[in-house]
Amino acid sequence: MSAFPPPALAPEALPQLIDALVAQGWYLGTDVLDGDLCAELHSELQTLADHDVLEAAGIGRGRELQLRRDIRGDAIHWLDRKSLAQRRYLNAMEDVQQALNQALFLGLFEYEAHFAHYPTGAFYRKHLDSFRGRANRVVSTVGYLNPDWPSDGGGEMVIYAPDNPACEVARVRPAAGTFACFLADSVPHEVLPTRLPRASIAGWFRRNASLGGLVDPAH
Numbered sequence: 415m416s417a418f419p420p421p422a423l424a425p426e427a428l429p430q431l432i433d434a435l436v437a438q439g440w441y442l443g444t445d446v447l448d449g450d451l452c453a454e455l456h457s458e459l460q461t462l463a464d465h466d467v468l469e470a471a472g473i474g475r476g477r478e479l480q481l482r483r484d485i486r487g488d489a490i491h492w493l494d495r496k497s498l499a500q501r502r503y504l505n506a507m508e509d510v511q512q513a514l515n516q517a518l519f520l521g522l523f524e525y526e527a528h529f530a531h532y533p534t535g536a537f538y539r540k541h542l543d544s545f546r547g548r549a550n551r552v553v554s555t556v557g558y559l560n561p562d563w564p565s566d567g568g569g570e571m572v573i574y575a576p577d578n579p580a581c582e583v584a585r586v587r588p589a590a591g592t593f594a595c596f597l598a599d600s601v602p603h604e605v606l607p608t609r610l611p612r613a614s615i616a617g618w619f620r621r622n623a624s625l626g627g628l629v630d631p632a633h
């Protein structure tokens with residue numbers, strides 16, 4: 415047995431991710447996140463939920479933040495590097511950031527991510543993760559943590575074509591090991607109502623966007 419844990423993200427996923435982002439604006443990999451890591455992150459999120467420390471997720475940023483249960487029903491907690499599991503996940507995202515910058519010159523300089531817990535019945539309506547012109551969030555990532563997911567569990571993330579928001583191009587079952595990545599300002603996506611508690615980590619690679627002299631808040 416090796417003294418080191420296996421890579422958090424399968425190394426062969428990186429070139430595939432770059433190619434898919436260039437070709438279609440989104441990437442989907444199944445069985446690419448390490449199973450033990452997903453289990454540790456899942457139990458950490460479960461503990462946060464049990465201790466009632468998750469916050470209801472809002473829409474918009476900074477002073478425009480609003481609670482809209484008709485749009486999204488998840489509860490979140492920002493990653494803070496406090497556990498080894500979080501650090502492993504975030505270190506893997508640093509590798510992704512470096513690969514994106516080297517291959518695509520995106521100038522990404524920061525990554526922010528939160529745990530997301532969708533209770534039974536929760537959903538997130540179709541949206542983009544950033545808006546052109548104030549696109550400080552450039553690339554979105556989602557890692558899924560539920561150890562298994564039945565075919566009738568609901569809670570899929572539906573990805574729509576960048577040039578045709580009515581056209582579904584992928585339906586992602588939120589099972590541990592699956593990792594998705596897409597361009598934040600051009601790939602519409604939604605989370606269908608879930609029939610089971612659903613656990614994920616949503617994250618964004620950012621470029622610094624300065625608006626009227628004000629630096630956008632991290633979150």
Ligand SMILES: O=C(O)CCC(=O)C(=O)O
Nearest residue numbers: 538543556571605614616
């Ligand atoms: O959990 C997912 O599948 C996607 C979540 C999402 O779209 C978001 O948090 O912006």
Ligand SMILES: [Fe+2]
Nearest residue numbers: 541542543603
């Ligand atoms: Fe999103």
